[in-house]
Amino acid sequence: MEARAGAERPPLVARLPAWALGLVPLSLIAGAAALLALLGAPGLGDRRGPPVEELAVERTVLRPGEIQLTVRNDGPDAVDVAQVIVNDAFVPFTASDGESVGRLGATTIDIGYPWIEGEAYEISLLTSTGGTIDHEIPVAAETPEQSSSFFALMALLGLYVGVIPVALGMLWLPFVRRISQGWIRLLIAFTVGLLTVLGVDAALEGLEIGAAAPSVFGGQALVLLGALAAYFALAGVD
């Protein structure tokens, strides 16, 4: 009797519209979040212990009598740069966006310093809590001005290393068409090896540069995902 009634009346879940079923987990999540907020988020927010001070030096510029560091805060707390030490000496400085750098904020620290070409410099940013953020300039050299002629020169260099060798390589096509299969295999093997070396080298250098970027940007993951995306894009075009 009951079994028949069950068969005539489908269960509650089956009678509800699909959108309502989708709403159930969402409303549960909202409820849990509200409860957490109501209880003052126990275990979250208030960290114990001293502040975590992290600054990443994004860019170093050297001009005559001047060292410029662009720093970004990639830690959880604000950082106040109180003093700057260059090679064991306190030095005068100004900060373009203030000495206090909030989370993900950036400021450019301008240091008046008689640096000498070819010498090494160790810069310490002394924070308000007495912590230090160290940055090394292994060999000092003036930073090139970024004018249009600078970019033109860089474009020319790109042509030298990227386009001209490939164009020259194409000129071998008539030659390759006339040689035996054995020789072609040898050339292909050589080319694949060369590309593998370049690929590994580029990946390692990309990871190294990615690691130098503020950690919040996930530089190394970006390199790997970028490579993967490029592969799919090329495969799609092909």
Added chain:
Amino acid sequence: MGGAAAAPALALLHEVVPHQGLHHALSGGQASAAGHPGHGGSGGALAHASFAGGTVDHRANGFNPTEILRDFEHGRTRRMASGRVLREFELVAADKQIEVAPGVKFDAWTYNGRVPGPTLRCREGELLRIRFANASAHPHTVHFHGIHPAHMDGVPGVGERTGGGLIEPGQSYTYEFDADPFGLHLYHCHVMPLESHISKGLYGAFVIDPRRGRPQADELVMVMNGFDTNFDASNEVYAVNTVGFHYMDEPVRVRRGELVRIYLVNTLEFDPVNSFHIHANFFHYYPTGTSLEPTELTATVVQPQGQRGILELRFPKPGRYMFHAHVSEFAQLGWMGFFEVLA
């Protein structure tokens, strides 16, 4: 580092570059945040050894290095039945945050709320009683350099049976011994880890005057110290009487021709030696101050950790004369100042 390594060159440059802070000092006021022409400067050399961003907040610190120079703690005295003088001092250890360079805070451990602790001054042969109360969150002691019984030495493990040795938070103890020998000594905490207990600020000068005193002079106390603000076992800030470059902004004012006596103590940690060098002058040096005859006439003296000595000199001409550690690194990192000789 080329610019500041040659301190005399710096002094010359300083003569050329007007320095607003000095005007404040001469008019009796405090050097203001505006008194730093070097801030943001650029060019061929560092024109002025100083901090960026003004001066420290002496009021919040609770002490001013300019006042520490001539601040001697004589304690309370009374004559005992035997005719001998009893001199009593009080020292309280407390944890306190202090500013050691503009904007740089340091969690110090202090005697009587200041770094260095008070300069205790007494006379040879007196009976001394130093009541020590530990209001810090950590155990401490007071260890005096001088001649005294073992249980008065302020060393953990010695004297606990009579209530001495290690003094726990909330506890107190009275050290009692004779003022002996005359000279310039020091006191400091002697709890392990020693380097940490001393470098956080638990030290001070201890002067025992000879029975017949010393010639009348303008007397100054200079405790050479440093601060390891990032706990890497090396100092970030070096100074005399705690605040780096303080006497660059507020020169030590003395009178031309007057005898100046400097009680110089080295309480620096992490670096094996410290030194004192004066420009355009020479001084008589009395090592540890235990003799009334100087051992040399010189312009530079070196002191290892815990060493001290008395300097006597006169300035024959008015003007501004630099003094600093002749360890150039320390000078560049704050241990540098000026005497302002008034006509």
